[in-house]
Amino acid sequence: MKSTTKPLLDAWQWQMRASCRGLDSAVFFTPHGERGRARKRREEAARAICRSCPVSTACGSFATASGQYYGVWGGRTEAERRVERGVPRPR
Numbered sequence: 001m002k003s004t005t006k007p008l009l010d011a012w013q014w015q016m017r018a019s020c021r022g023l024d025s026a027v028f029f030t031p032h033g034e035r036g037r038a039r040k041r042r043e044e045a046a047r048a049i050c051r052s053c054p055v056s057t058a059c060g061s062f063a064t065a066s067g068q069y070y071g072v073w074g075g076r077t078e079a080e081r082r083v084e085r086g087v088p089r090p091r
């Protein structure tokens with residue numbers, strides 16, 4: 001019987017071409033207590049990296065499909081993804 005499952009490596013192959021590969025992940029994820037301008041500046045720095053990333057579509061799709069709650073994925077912030085999911089903004 002022929003297997004219909006996809007090799008696991010294929011599912012993650014897009015990460016090998018990611019522009020953020022090897023960079024400090026702190027650019028993409030909110031440190032505890034970060035707010036306001038500091039958050040906006042960090043998120044813009046992350047989005048600038050994502051803009052030139054050849055796998056941003058795959059990255060954004062993965063974040064949506066797997067329900068990634070934190071971080072910038074595919075050039076979209078956690079707040080933007082929350083809005084897309086219809087989840088209200090925390091107070």
Ligand code: SF4
Nearest residue numbers: 018020050053059074
């Ligand atoms: S889109 Fe951004 S977060 Fe996603 S792999 Fe590319 S650089 Fe990394």
